[in-house]
Amino acid sequence: MPPLAELIHDVEAQAINVCAMFLLLTSFAIVAQRSLASCVSLYALQSFFLGLTAMVVADASGVHHLYFAAALNFLIKAWLIPRILHRVVERVNVKREVEPLVNIPSSLLICGGLMILALYLSQPIKQIGPLLTNDSLALGLAIVFIGCFIMVSRRKLVTQIVGFLTVENGLFLVATAITYGMPFIVELGVFFDILVAALIFGVLLHRIQDTFESAHPTESTEEQLGSTP
Amino acid sequence: MTILMVLLGIPVVAAVLSLLPLPITIIGRLTVFAMLATLVTAGGMVPHVLAQGTLEGLHHFLRVDALSCLMVVLISLTSFLASFYSVGYWESQPREERGSDRKLRGYYALYSLFVASMLLVCITDNLGVLWVALEATTLASAFLVGYYNKEVSLQAAWRYLIICSVGISFALIGVVLAFASAVSAAGFHEDALNWSYLMSMADQLDQTALKLAFGFAVVGFGTKAGLVPMHGWLPDAHSEAPTPVSALLSGVLLKCALYAIIRFSILVNHGIGDHFSGSILMAFGFLSVGVAALYIFGQTHIKRLLGYSSVEHIGIITIGLGFGSPLAVFGALFHMWNHAMTKSLLFFTAGNLSLRYHTMIIEKITGSLRLTTGTGVALLVGGLALSGTPPFSIFISEFLIVSAGIQSDHWVPSLLLIVLLVMIFAALFNQLSPMALGAPPEDVSHHDTSTSSPISSLTAWALVIPALFIILMGWVIPGPLFELLSEGTRIITGDVPVETSPISLLRHVGHE
Numbered sequence: 001m002p003p004l005a006e007l008i009h010d011v012e013a014q015a016i017n018v019c020a021m022f023l024l025l026t027s028f029a030i031v032a033q034r035s036l037a038s039c040v041s042l043y044a045l046q047s048f049f050l051g052l053t054a055m056v057v058a059d060a061s062g063v064h065h066l067y068f069a070a071a072l073n074f075l076i077k078a079w080l081i082p083r084i085l086h087r088v089v090e091r092v093n094v095k096r097e098v099e100p101l102v103n104i105p106s107s108l109l110i111c112g113g114l115m116i117l118a119l120y121l122s123q124p125i126k127q128i129g130p131l132l133t134n135d136s137l138a139l140g141l142a143i144v145f146i147g148c149f150i151m152v153s154r155r156k157l158v159t160q161i162v163g164f165l166t167v168e169n170g171l172f173l174v175a176t177a178i179t180y181g182m183p184f185i186v187e188l189g190v191f192f193d194i195l196v197a198a199l200i201f202g203v204l205l206h207r208i209q210d211t212f213e214s215a216h217p218t219e220s221t222e223e224q225l226g227s228t229p
Numbered sequence: 230m231t232i233l234m235v236l237l238g239i240p241v242v243a244a245v246l247s248l249l250p251l252p253i254t255i256i257g258r259l260t261v262f263a264m265l266a267t268l269v270t271a272g273g274m275v276p277h278v279l280a281q282g283t284l285e286g287l288h289h290f291l292r293v294d295a296l297s298c299l300m301v302v303l304i305s306l307t308s309f310l311a312s313f314y315s316v317g318y319w320e321s322q323p324r325e326e327r328g329s330d331r332k333l334r335g336y337y338a339l340y341s342l343f344v345a346s347m348l349l350v351c352i353t354d355n356l357g358v359l360w361v362a363l364e365a366t367t368l369a370s371a372f373l374v375g376y377y378n379k380e381v382s383l384q385a386a387w388r389y390l391i392i393c394s395v396g397i398s399f400a401l402i403g404v405v406l407a408f409a410s411a412v413s414a415a416g417f418h419e420d421a422l423n424w425s426y427l428m429s430m431a432d433q434l435d436q437t438a439l440k441l442a443f444g445f446a447v448v449g450f451g452t453k454a455g456l457v458p459m460h461g462w463l464p465d466a467h468s469e470a471p472t473p474v475s476a477l478l479s480g481v482l483l484k485c486a487l488y489a490i491i492r493f494s495i496l497v498n499h500g501i502g503d504h505f506s507g508s509i510l511m512a513f514g515f516l517s518v519g520v521a522a523l524y525i526f527g528q529t530h531i532k533r534l535l536g537y538s539s540v541e542h543i544g545i546i547t548i549g550l551g552f553g554s555p556l557a558v559f560g561a562l563f564h565m566w567n568h569a570m571t572k573s574l575l576f577f578t579a580g581n582l583s584l585r586y587h588t589m590i591i592e593k594i595t596g597s598l599r600l601t602t603g604t605g606v607a608l609l610v611g612g613l614a615l616s617g618t619p620p621f622s623i624f625i626s627e628f629l630i631v632s633a634g635i636q637s638d639h640w641v642p643s644l645l646l647i648v649l650l651v652m653i654f655a656a657l658f659n660q661l662s663p664m665a666l667g668a669p670p671e672d673v674s675h676h677d678t679s680t681s682s683p684i685s686s687l688t689a690w691a692l693v694i695p696a697l698f699i700i701l702m703g704w705v706i707p708g709p710l711f712e713l714l715s716e717g718t719r720i721i722t723g724d725v726p727v728e729t730s731p732i733s734l735l736r737h738v739g740h741e
Binding site: 121124125127128141144147148151157160161163164167168171174175178179182183185186189190192193196197200201204207208211212 | 355357358360361364365368371372375378379380383384386387390391394395398399401402404405406408409410412413419421422435437438441
């Protein structure tokens with residue numbers, strides 16, 4: 001019978017892993033999703049799990065500034081940014097589908113491959129991180145790679161934004177996994193950057209649509225917003 | 230030191246003031262004045278840095294050594310020139326091109342913020358803040374790139390924003406890895422993300438983690454620096470942005486990203502002991518120069534041509550850093566300056582030509598020497614300098630890099646570099662000479678009175694300083710700049726170029 005402290009440690013580590021697992025699952029779900037609006041909702045869910053992971057890690061490790069990071073996560077990534085994106089999706093007057101360049105089953109297969117790559121890459125880094133969150137490192141890297149894949153394999157501009165945000169979520173998980181998060185000032189800066197980036201993306205998307213509509217009033221905006229610039 | 234706060238504060242205040250409902254001519258001049266003040270402040274730092282080695286501020290948050298100082302002066306000089314050019318450029322543009330006054334206010338505000346974020350990249354000691362600031366440069370300049378609100382320029386802005394943001398995410402993994410290895414080696418420390426702290430314990434850091442960190446950093450920051458194959462955003466952004474912004478992007482933004490790579494490579498070389506970073510940098514450098522050489526031949530748009538030429542010069546600097554000997558690094562740092570000045574000159578020239586000819590297509594711009602003598606001369610001087618012709622300053626720095634390569638027994642890379650440089654010389658000469666020589670097209674009149682807004686003489690005056698710089702620096706490097714370059718080289722390689730190297734030539738000239 002292991003001592004109680006060790007048992008608690010085990011439970012906490014497992015809780016972190018479960019949360020991180022859910023994060024990865026939502027990334028796969030985004031890849032498998034056809035409707036743009038659900039992509040955004042899934043992103044919100046993913047950010048929610050990220051906040052949850054940060055909270056569990058904060059609790060288990062006693063690194064208190066992670067609570068702030070978790071709160072910011074819930075506020076900005078799980079609520080504010082998805083709200084902005086939902087508006088953008090409603091405004092964009094196109095068939096609200098993803099239009100993958102690679103069909104969905106193959107996409108999922110490729111993401112499986114990326115997962116293996118992430119596991120392989122994380123092996124040498126693992127020993128420098130704290131034991132508690134060791135296993136989420138590979139998951140974080142996998143999410144980063146999957147985010148990149150979403151960006152290159154989907155034609156709609158909105159999905160490119162979701163891909164970018166997924167990459168950022170993966171990064172946050174990586175940072176939490178190997179260092180219990182970065183110094184607070186840096187983390188604050190990163191959050192600020194992401195929020196501003198999301199806003200600029202939204203504005204640019206509106207403008208791209210406006211200029212397209214005034215230049216080609218008869219055509220649908222389908223082709224324009226569908227294609228990668 | 231408060232001087233660092235002043236340096237950052239001036240452009241931020243200028244950004245806020247730009248939004249006030251003042252007449253746009255005043256706001257333009259205010260921005261020029263603010264940039265001049267920044268330049269003076271940056272210049273005022275130089276003697277302190279040379280005397281004390283480093284300046285620190287805000288509890289180890291800000292730190293300026295010779296390398297950062299070199300960047301800060303370069304950034305403020307280029308931003309001053311580009312803001313000066315901006316005023317003339319916008320005044321010469323017809324109203325429908327220029328947009329409303331409100332939009333121009335936004336332009337000047339973002340311009341100042343862009344400069345402030347670039348300065349922050351170079352004066353912060355914290356690698357995480359460096360990352361945040363570098364991402365902020367992208368955010369501040371995205372709307373500047375898409376200023377014209379046309380389909381192509383908005384798409385260029387989109388590409389710029391998305392490629393750079395995702396690329397730089399990888400650099401954040403590099404930063405996190407460096408931080409994690411510091412924490413696991415010596416426990417948590419307030420300053421564990423500070424470059425100087427990391428340097429002080431570089432030999433205790435986990436080697437594998439450092440190597441991986443460097444790999445991520447090169448890919449991430451390299452995206453922003455425009456290294457091939459991550460350069461996809463660069464030609465579009467450079468050609469679609471308003472001309473003063475193109476000059477800033479090419480002249481200093483790319484170098485800020487390179488600066489971040491340099492900081493990482495110093496750390497990794499210290500931690501691992503051999504020149505691990507050199508071969509990686511050289512590979513990226515050669516790829517960039519080679520691909521740029523091919524693309525320069527086929528360009529039809531003058532600003533795209535200049536964009537690809539930036540890829541080439543960034544490649545040359547990276548190769549110099551990759552050679553790693555003190556002489557090569559000295560050449561690379563000097564090349565940063567020369568390229569910034571030459572490229573500003575050429576972008577301003579291209580802007581002036583487009584105001585006159587109302588096109589950016591190379592074929593349609595002919596005989597500028599006869600039509601607008603000043604701009605034509607600037608085009609010839611800039612073009613010759615850019616292609617590496619003596620006696621201009623770019624020739625000197627390229628010569629230093631190549632001879633350093635041969636000295637350090639990198640025979641094959643050095644010869645390859647020479648071949649590529651000759652190719653690029655031919656391509657540029659082929660493209661630019663008809664623009665200056667030849668006969669002007671008949672539909673462009675000698676005295677441009679047809680358009681509503683006459684071309685402001687400020688656009689011609691903006692050419693003077695960069696032109697003087699590239700001509701004079703081919704002969705003499707002023708003492709303080711020479712010392713900054715040497716100190717910067719010492720920070721990177723741990724040594725200064727020896728007296729017997731080709732540099733002694735410059736040194737003697739410089740000390741007369």
